[in-house]
Amino acid sequence: MKQQDYSLMYVTDERITDNTAFLNVLESSLKGGVSIVQLREKKLNTKAFYIRALAVKNLCLKYKTPLIINDRIDIALAIDADGVHIGQKDMPVGLARKLLGKNKIIGWSVSNIKQALEANHLDVNYIGISPIFITNTKTKDLDLPLGIEGLKEIKKICSIPIICIGGINNKNTASIIKHGSDGVAIVSAISQADNPEQATAQLKEIICQTGTKK
Ligand SMILES: Cc1ncc(COP(=O)(O)OP(=O)(O)O)c(N)n1
Ligand SMILES: Cc1ncsc1CCOP(=O)(O)O
Ligand SMILES: [Mg+2]
Numbered sequence: 001m002k003q004q005d006y007s008l009m010y011v012t013d014e015r016i017t018d019n020t021a022f023l024n025v026l027e028s029s030l031k032g033g034v035s036i037v038q039l040r041e042k043k044l045n046t047k048a049f050y051i052r053a054l055a056v057k058n059l060c061l062k063y064k065t066p067l068i069i070n071d072r073i074d075i076a077l078a079i080d081a082d083g084v085h086i087g088q089k090d091m092p093v094g095l096a097r098k099l100l101g102k103n104k105i106i107g108w109s110v111s112n113i114k115q116a117l118e119a120n121h122l123d124v125n126y127i128g129i130s131p132i133f134i135t136n137t138k139t140k141d142l143d144l145p146l147g148i149e150g151l152k153e154i155k156k157i158c159s160i161p162i163i164c165i166g167g168i169n170n171k172n173t174a175s176i177i178k179h180g181s182d183g184v185a186i187v188s189a190i191s192q193a194d195n196p197e198q199a200t201a202q203l204k205e206i207i208c209q210t211g212t213k214k
Pocket of ligand 2: 131
């Protein structure tokens with residue numbers, strides 16, 4: 001499989017209930033240069049999730065940007081997405097890999113050192129350090145923020161690409177990349193920005209500048 005660019009993941013915002021607005025923000029993030037998109041829907045029924053996933057896939061194809069699906073292996077298979085992001089309470093990684101095959105991306109949430117060590121023995125393409133900072137976007141089922149110190153510890157013991165998520169914005173992205181994260185996954189700093197395209201382009205620029213100075 002080709003080397004995937006995990007540097008800037010836009011995680012869609014389920015709080016944007018209007019479909020046109022939802023797709024407009026997604027398209028702005030694609031124009032701004034996100035390297036990968038994660039469709040995250042916690043409340044939609046299966047049919048509505050599938051219909052949205054098809055629309056999101058079409059837009060991602062237009063911008064040649066990979067799409068992964070949060071939680072739902074069935075939806076990922078149904079639309080032939082590029083992969084999934086699963087958490088500690090979602091389908092076990094081994095089973096997800098069996099269903100998806102070796103060429104799909106599987107991301108797995110990690111919230112502590114024990115899980116990071118476990119990840120070394122799993123067939124995952126990246127780990128999502130969750131959360132790195134405090135966030136208002138996800139309030140239930142969230143562990144304590146790991147912070148930069150936690151990222152540094154995990155970087156030392158885990159050989160898998162790392163993406164951090166939670167409370168990430170244009171002020172703290174550089175520090176995350178500097179301390180060894182391969183990328184950042186972002187909801188609000190893109191979806192709630194006055195100009196999501198500009199906000200994305202600015203985040204991308206910070207990542208590029210920091211990456212080259214690492
Ligand atoms: C990149 C990335 N990392 C972590 C998460 C969190 O996933 P999970 O723990 O399954 O929680 P939900 O997102 O499903 O609420 C993520 N989505 N993306
Ligand atoms: C889905 C998820 N998982 C851990 S934090 C989070 C939400 C991140 O949202 P934001 O970028 O707005 O803090
Ligand atoms: Mg999940």
